[in-house]
Amino acid sequence: MARTKDPAVRSLLLDRAAQMLRMRQPVTLRALVAGTGVSTMAVYTYFGGMDGLWKALRQEGFTRLAAKLADVRMSADPVRDLAALGAAYLANALESPDLYRVMFDAGFDLEDADAADETLHCLVRAIERAKTSGRFRGEVDPLELATQSWAIGHGLASLVATGPLPHQALAHGVPMLTALFTSAGDEPDRCRQSVEHGWGRMPPAGSDSHAQRDRT
Numbered sequence: 001m002a003r004t005k006d007p008a009v010r011s012l013l014l015d016r017a018a019q020m021l022r023m024r025q026p027v028t029l030r031a032l033v034a035g036t037g038v039s040t041m042a043v044y045t046y047f048g049g050m051d052g053l054w055k056a057l058r059q060e061g062f063t064r065l066a067a068k069l070a071d072v073r074m075s076a077d078p079v080r081d082l083a084a085l086g087a088a089y090l091a092n093a094l095e096s097p098d099l100y101r102v103m104f105d106a107g108f109d110l111e112d113a114d115a116a117d118e119t120l121h122c123l124v125r126a127i128e129r130a131k132t133s134g135r136f137r138g139e140v141d142p143l144e145l146a147t148q149s150w151a152i153g154h155g156l157a158s159l160v161a162t163g164p165l166p167h168q169a170l171a172h173g174v175p176m177l178t179a180l181f182t183s184a185g186d187e188p189d190r191c192r193q194s195v196e197h198g199w200g201r202m203p204p205a206g207s208d209s210h211a212q213r214d215r216t
Helices: 007-022 029-033 041-047 050-070 078-095 097-103 113-132 142-160 167-183 188-199 209-215
Strands: none
Touching: 007 029, 007 041, 007 050, 007 097, 029 041, 041 050, 050 078, 050 097, 050 113, 078 097, 078 113, 078 142, 078 167, 078 188, 113 142, 142 167, 167 188
């Protein structure tokens, strides 16, 4: 009878591998499981070996991001929703900074590239709603604007979750997104109110304390 797989063990091994990569430690089979309480067989049970682990590692970052984005409840205000999706993106990076680094490392394959692309298309759909509601101009390219919005979130995440800036720097997201969405046609005061409302989902200071501690 096959043993039931424990998702917690899978996550443990993926988090451990991501942490070792950040610390530039060689990720061998034995080094990976050292101190985890699981045997080397777990790598084969959950990933089919080290090659499978590498593919799953990058995918896991997007899987966790997709779950965060799915937790964002859509409202009648698509601009608020866009900001809330951006806040969820940053929350994911703050909670899993080591995996966040791996997500954008092209040296690792993805198990499901379409699933990774879907995280961007959450923004695309919100932008399409903003166009339909008249908040954004009709000629706005949803994919282009979603990419620009993603770039703002990625820049902040890289500088705060995995870089030198403190948590307070996340507040810069409000004026940057407001400027971006205003350029797409939204009314400035209304836009800022929507962005501030959505950005309120941002985790409080201290949520990235483990990342800050690792950098010191």
